[in-house]
Amino acid sequence: MDFADTPEHARFRAEFRAWLADNHTGPTPDFRDSATEQAFRMTWHRTMYDGGWLGLSWPRAYGGRELSPLFEAIINEELGEAGVLNAVGPLNWLGRAILLFGTEEQRQRYLAPLLRGETQWCQGFSEPGAGSDLAGLSTYGELDGDTYLLTGQKWFCSAPMCDAFLVLAQTPGGLTCFLMPRVLPDGTLNRFHIQRLKDKLGNRSNASAEVELVDAWAEMVGEEGRGVRTIIEMVNHTRLDCVIGSASLMRQAVAQATHHTAHRSAFGKLLSEQPLMVNVLADIAVESEATTILMMRLAGAFDRASDTREAHFRRLALAV
Numbered sequence: 159m160d161f162a163d164t165p166e167h168a169r170f171r172a173e174f175r176a177w178l179a180d181n182h183t184g185p186t187p188d189f190r191d192s193a194t195e196q197a198f199r200m201t202w203h204r205t206m207y208d209g210g211w212l213g214l215s216w217p218r219a220y221g222g223r224e225l226s227p228l229f230e231a232i233i234n235e236e237l238g239e240a241g242v243l244n245a246v247g248p249l250n251w252l253g254r255a256i257l258l259f260g261t262e263e264q265r266q267r268y269l270a271p272l273l274r275g276e277t278q279w280c281q282g283f284s285e286p287g288a289g290s291d292l293a294g295l296s297t298y299g300e301l302d303g304d305t306y307l308l309t310g311q312k313w314f315c316s317a318p319m320c321d322a323f324l325v326l327a328q329t330p331g332g333l334t335c336f337l338m339p340r341v342l343p344d345g346t347l348n349r350f351h352i353q354r355l356k357d358k359l360g361n362r363s364n365a366s367a368e369v370e371l372v373d374a375w376a377e378m379v380g381e382e383g384r385g386v387r388t389i390i391e392m393v394n395h396t397r398l399d400c401v402i403g404s405a406s407l408m409r410q411a412v413a414q415a416t417h418h419t420a421h422r423s424a425f426g427k428l429l430s431e432q433p434l435m436v437n438v439l440a441d442i443a444v445e446s447e448a449t450t451i452l453m454m455r456l457a458g459a460f461d462r463a464s465d466t467r468e469a470h471f472r473r474l475a476l477a478v
């Protein structure tokens with residue numbers, strides 16, 4: 159199999175790399191607080207949107223360019239190597255549920271502001287009693303006119319300052335997906351209460367929180383009882399983005415290590431010329447290349463979605 163960029167991909171990569179060099183302000187800092195990260199994230203999202211680099215795989219009707227996920231993988235690879243925040247992933251995960259299963263009215267109302275970075279969304283699935291095993295979720299929704307009132311506890315909500323949350327809750331028809339705004343249409347706060355921020359081991363600037371919903375107003379996304387189906391494509395893209403993000407970070411680590419060792423001397427020579435260090439650099443470069451190849455192979459499987467064999471490969475390899 160030939161893993162080199164096609165001429166089209168190579169042109170796209172060169173175009174994005176040139177844009178990135180002109181538009182980013184250096185590697186994204188290691189944020190320690192969520193307010194600073196959030197401000198940076200929103201500004202950077204807007205810069206990428208203005209550059210025409212967001213929503214590449216979205217339909218044209220909703221502001222996208224109808225390109226394959228491979229183009230987004232190329233962008234993420236370049237962002238990772240330059241050490242710049244990935245603004246592509248979260249947008250894609252969350253927009254996808256509405257793109258695939260929202261009503262036309264929901265698509266028209268929500269997708270453009272999401273793409274422009276004017277609104278931020280996140281997910282509220284995990285609960286104290288169920289994480290991987292979504293069928294065990296116990297938050298429930300009661301019909302209230304055309305919409306629902308949700309009650310329950312979400313154990314992990316990153317990040318609670320968002321404008322809206324995709325939430326799973328039980329209804330008489332089974333597990334259902336909802337969109338829950340933080341602020342109600344009349345300007346008052348939804349009944350969504352932050353209980354505490356998680357004291358996580360890492361990823362600390364991401365304000366993961368435990369939240370309680372007490373008759374929180376929400377609208378259904380997709381069909382009642384088909385909540386898992388509504389989020390599964392989004393979850394698959396989340397996993398692909400995790401692969402892309404890890405491959406990008408590895409590329410960045412190789413770039414930083416080779417740069418550092420090419421400028422640091424020890425025992426009378428540059429570190430990059432010390433035989434043992436050459437071994438170390440070669441080792442991490444090979445691992446990074448292998449991860450990049452796997453990542454492109456997986457993104458390609460998303461491209462060839464109608465091919466049954468590729469669909470099986472995607473299902474198997476993403477879960478790993």
Ligand SMILES: Cc1cc2nc3c(=O)[nH]c(=O)nc-3n(C[C@H](O)[C@H](O)[C@H](O)COP(=O)(O)OP(=O)(O)OC[C@H]3O[C@@H](n4cnc5c(N)ncnc54)[C@H](O)[C@@H]3O)c2cc1C
Nearest residue numbers: 280281282283284288289290291314315316317358361366
């Ligand atoms: C940084 C961070 C941010 C997060 N943000 C969000 C968010 O925004 N929204 C949200 O909804 N959730 C979020 N989560 C929660 C995350 O989605 C859950 O932690 C995840 O779904 C796993 O659930 P759990 O922690 O309850 O683990 P469990 O489901 O209890 O699993 C515990 C362990 O057992 C393993 N396991 C589970 N089932 C099996 C099985 N059948 N066979 C073998 N092993 C198994 C799991 O792989 C895991 O290692 C976040 C988590 C982290 C770490």
